[in-house]
Amino acid sequence: MSKDLGPICQNGYIVKDIEKAMNEWIALGVGPWFYVENAILDNFKYKGQPHNIEMKVALANSGDVQIELIQQTNDAPSMYQDFLKSGREGFQHVAYWTEDYDAAYQYLQDKGYDVVHEGQIGGPQGRMAYFDSEYAIGIALEISELAGSKKQIFDYIKKASVGWNGSKPIRKL
Template sequence: MLINKPVRQFAYVVRDIEEACHHWINVFGAGPFFHVPHLKVAKQLYRGEPSREDSSHALGFCGNINIQLIQQHNDAPSMYRDMYPDGGQGFHHMMFFTDEFEFDRSRMVENGCPVVEEIFEQGKHGGGRIAYVDARDKVGGFIEIYEDNPVIRELFAAWKAEHDRWDRKTDPIRLIG
């Protein structure tokens, strides 16, 4: 079994992040979305080299699943450009939390899903390690392996609670960062 933990998130590459947020709100009742423009992380490697990607992210819940929307602003090599080389849009990855990061990372590689991107030291937005593996031939996209930690669990719980009490009108896109 490739993924042996609950999928917590589905992520999509989009051309216009605000337009995509409104689409998800209007069509699916998702939101509110928490928008991180031009996300910066302390250490991010794409195919073993420092990443030069410039991307914004918006995260919100749709029922019990987290939805992440990603807009890349430059043409730097990235896993987003791997999937959509001409700046297209659509499904990109699914994510699960793990308390066995090294084990799950190795297991994915052994199952033919090479690591494409890694993120370390995320500070206030997570604090754990992240590995993205290329599973396009198995699931139609990438898989994000997210090291479980209290910071990200609290963020997800807060976003979910806000989704549950939100009136679907007030502050649909909220800037954070």
């Protein structure tokens, strides 16, 4: 728990094959997975420049922590591409969810972390930003605005994981 940002709410993994990754987690009993084959990020910027990023995203909870799998499907510049091009695959970021996005954004900037990529998903209350913190803690930090439809979906995913019996392990959103 961060005294300033709250609990880590999500562990993010960058993968080359999202279906394979979901099945590996399912084999460990984690699910159900909520899968978006064509996730749309609006107003996406990488290092301040606009780009159109295409990706697949899958979400599931393990207790209070959400697991996010991301497979970028185009070659737009992003932290995901940077991660893969460095020869890595797997755990890439932790995310803090916030209802006061602007304050969390400013807090991380005040700590000296630069925004590398940012955008929004699920409407204007779905902002997210990734900060360059690998040099300090070994992974990227993300803040994600928890409001509107994104909050409702995240709550639904968490509820679905409680007592999950293994049925319908992959559910398309």
